[in-house]
Amino acid sequence: MDTRFVLPQSQIPTAWYNALPDLPEPMQPPLHPGTKEPVGPDDLAPLFPMALIEQEMTGAPTVDIPGPVLDIYRLWRPTPLVRARALAGGDVAIVPDNEHVASANADDTLCLQPR
Numbered sequence: 001m002d003t004r005f006v007l008p009q010s011q012i013p014t015a016w017y018n019a020l021p022d023l024p025e026p027m028q029p030p031l032h033p034g035t036k037e038p039v040g041p042d043d044l045a046p047l048f049p050m051a052l053i054e055q056e057m058t059g060a061p062t063v064d065i066p067g068p069v070l071d072i073y074r075l076w077r078p079t080p081l082v083r084a085r086a087l088a089g090g091d092v093a094i095v096p097d098n099e100h101v102a103s104a105n106a107d108d109t110l111c112l113q114p115r
Contacts, residue, residue: 004082012073015062022061 020027029038044053055063065073 009074015064018058018061018063021059
């Protein structure tokens with residue numbers, strides 16, 4: 001039973017999966033530290049490029065991976081996908097993003113993949 005996946009270049013995903021639309025109820029929006037009101041795109045614009053803000057705030061089930069990022073993925077995928085069989089269940093496979101081969105300051109994350 002395979003648990004480690006190193007994708008060939010032809011199978012690199014072209015979209016990220018957005019788990020937010022599949023949550024049983026919407027998450028509470030982040031609050032502005034000064035006003036305590038929900039943060040909107042205009043609040044984030046001084047900190048992030050608009051394309052990133054759109055990705056973070058979308059309700060779409062998938063987000064296209066930008067071309068420059070795909071180009072880098074084609075050159076080098078820093079981590080293989082590892083299937084977390086003990087954590088999987090239901091309609092979603094949970095795949096931890098194993099960062100032991102990446103930089104020391106990388107975050108440990110989980111990737112959710114629809115079945």
